Amino acid sequence: MPPPRPFTYLDGRQRWPAEQGYFLFVSRERFQALEDGRRVTDLCSQSIGELPAGAKRKPMICFSGSKKGEITHIARAEVRYGAESGRDRLDMWNHKELPHALRISAIKKELTGPQAWRAAKALDGGPCSPAAFMVVMDALKKADPKVFKIADKLIDRRPPPGDPEPTASRQNWAYQRDAVITALEIARLPKELFRSPTQLPEGKRPPKSVFDSDKEMKSIEDILVLRDAAIRDPDWQFVTEQLYPAKTFENGATKLTVVLANKLELEKQLGVDLIYVNETLNAVAFVQYKMLRGRDGEDGYRPDGQLDVEIARMDAAAKMLAACGVDDSCDGYRFGTDPFFLKFCKKLLTHNDQGHVPGYYLPLSYWRKLVATPQARGNRGGLIVYPETFGRRHFTPSAFIDMIARGWAGTTTLQTNVLVPYLAEIMRGKTGVVLAVETTQSGDEAPEEQPELVERKFVPPKPRHPGRKRKVIQL
Known part of the structure; x- marks a missing residue:
């Protein structure tokens, strides 16, 4: 059993109106390194390919795993800064480990609509656009309601509080x-x-x-x-x-x-x-x-x-x-x-x-x-x-x-x-x-x-x- 984390990088109750996602698959060794890092601060980062400007600094949900074709963890994520030359840095926190590994093929079977091809491409690894993300979430709800509930809880679309009255x-x-x-x-x-x-x-x-x-x-x-x-x-x-x-x-x-x-x-x-x-x-x-x-x-x-x-x-x-x-x-x-x-x-x-x-x-x-x-x-x-x-x-x-x-x-x-x-x-x-x-x-x-x-x-x-x-x- 992993040791308890001393603190959470970002509070889970923070508003997080995620409308896009990212599917991250890395080697077992790299995945273990990310696990070791997040056990200390709940924050881990991974260098990824450069994202479009419109996708940066936007709330997203990251689906990750150490074996291509399987998801074992879900977390909040955002690309704020660049990493190496020509690459970006994906920051992840508020990690949730799934009760069981979920195969990507099970989600693909439930994809429907004109954006299904974009969603299928994203499921193989990489960014998931807002339109494709909606298709993925609908398919996830049909493929595994329990995993969908875990992912949906990380999304908080509550309207922001009103501006404070300047008393x-x-x-x-x-x-x-x-x-x-x-x-x-x-x-x-x-x-x-x-x-x-x-x-x-x-x-x-x-x-x-x-x-x-x-x-x-x-x-x-x-x-x-x-x-x-x-x-x-x-x-x-x-x-x-x-x-x-x-x-x-x-x-x-x-x-x-x-x-x-x-x-x-x-x-x-x-x-x-x-x-x-x-x-x-x-x-x-x-x-x-x-x-x-x-x-x-x-x-x-x-x-x-x-x-x-x-x-x-x-x-x-x-x-x-x-x-x-x-x-x-x-x-x-x-x-x-x-x-x-x-x-x-x-x-x-x-x-x-x-x-x-x-x-x-x-x-x-x-x-x-x-x-x-x-x-x-x-x-x-x-x-x-x-x-x-x-x-x-x-x-x-x-x-x-x-x-x-x-x-x-x-x-x-x-x-x-x-x-x-x-x-x-x-x-x-x-x-x-x-x-x-x-x-x-x-x-x-x-x-x-x-x-x-x-x-x-x-x-x-x-x-x-x-x-x-x-x-x-x-x-």
């Missing part, structure tokens, strides 16, 4: 999750390090953050240790004063600390911002999330008073940053002077989708110009934007992440040095924000003690107009 709590959950994944990708860390359900978990007590169910979530004491080990800038000491959930992601020499700076319940939060502090390249970027209405954003977004409040907060920071002077260094070079971005989300992620909430990134300075154009006005003259309003003038998630990760956008090095007090003010505020601090560790360098907090003065570069009094910014 305030669900939106905030999606924003928090999207912000953490964005921070991971900016830091070039695998997003698989962060495991969080796509949808807000249902229950009597709604979670306060996407880290609530994470056993590795840092408490305030852990944050103190984390600061000593990774955050060397004394200006970040204010993080240790916060009673906020935090989590550290590590990959090689890169350590990313994500702090969710709000302990209020999601229903009571007004929104979630992403503040990404790239210590490696000395840049800070801000993202404010907004939701377009409608199933796919077709009902647009109408700016409200809340957005005005948030923009005013950004303006206050920009006014302070403007006093930093011009950064002429290579490290401080940026494409533009605007570190603030708005992300307009089309809809929440549905079902088991992973990754980013689909949407559009716009610099705040471009948004100001856009709302002043006729394109941002509705039929009655009201201010409203739609996905088509942006056209091609927006950043995709991948483009935005690459731009921030490489330091082409965000605050300059001079601005970053004076930005921490402003961030501290936001951290102590009422609006939910996500703060991500990226640091690069060095195995040879480890601070033995926390640097003392000292009063520092920042003197801007030499002014371009001699005779004018220099500005001294007190930290």
Whole structure:
């Protein structure tokens, strides 16, 4: 008797509306190798001939055996990736062993209809088209009802659940999750390090953050240790004063600390911002999330008073940053002077989708110009934007992440040095924000003690107009 499998690769209750099949016959030695592999992870793969493009990434049922002309196992299968040159890889899971071997000849005898010849060809080995698959399943039901029942149970044609209603709590959950994944990708860390359900978990007590169910979530004491080990800038000491959930992601020499700076319940939060502090390249970027209405954003977004409040907060920071002077260094070079971005989300992620909430990134300075154009006005003259309003003038998630990760956008090095007090003010505020601090560790360098907090003065570069009094910014 084979040992019990520790886990199932894909849950058998997952929707699997298979409409095509594959008949796989391999040698006894190869079949035994597949058996040994699936006993560990329930997943095994076989290199097969290249399939038509329309058959790839489509749910299918695989009938397999170690002797040509006999079926002994049935499983769910899909071709997602290529294998060797000119070949594809067939992934199989949720295997079901038949109570007895079923001969292919018994199925062929029951084939009827104009597609019977296609079905007969597929039964000899290879892909089975949707039309031929229906003929095969009808013939299988007549040839062996028990085997048909096993195969039919692997097919789940239930309609997909409806799109989640974008309530305030669900939106905030999606924003928090999207912000953490964005921070991971900016830091070039695998997003698989962060495991969080796509949808807000249902229950009597709604979670306060996407880290609530994470056993590795840092408490305030852990944050103190984390600061000593990774955050060397004394200006970040204010993080240790916060009673906020935090989590550290590590990959090689890169350590990313994500702090969710709000302990209020999601229903009571007004929104979630992403503040990404790239210590490696000395840049800070801000993202404010907004939701377009409608199933796919077709009902647009109408700016409200809340957005005005948030923009005013950004303006206050920009006014302070403007006093930093011009950064002429290579490290401080940026494409533009605007570190603030708005992300307009089309809809929440549905079902088991992973990754980013689909949407559009716009610099705040471009948004100001856009709302002043006729394109941002509705039929009655009201201010409203739609996905088509942006056209091609927006950043995709991948483009935005690459731009921030490489330091082409965000605050300059001079601005970053004076930005921490402003961030501290936001951290102590009422609006939910996500703060991500990226640091690069060095195995040879480890601070033995926390640097003392000292009063520092920042003197801007030499002014371009001699005779004018220099500005001294007190930290």
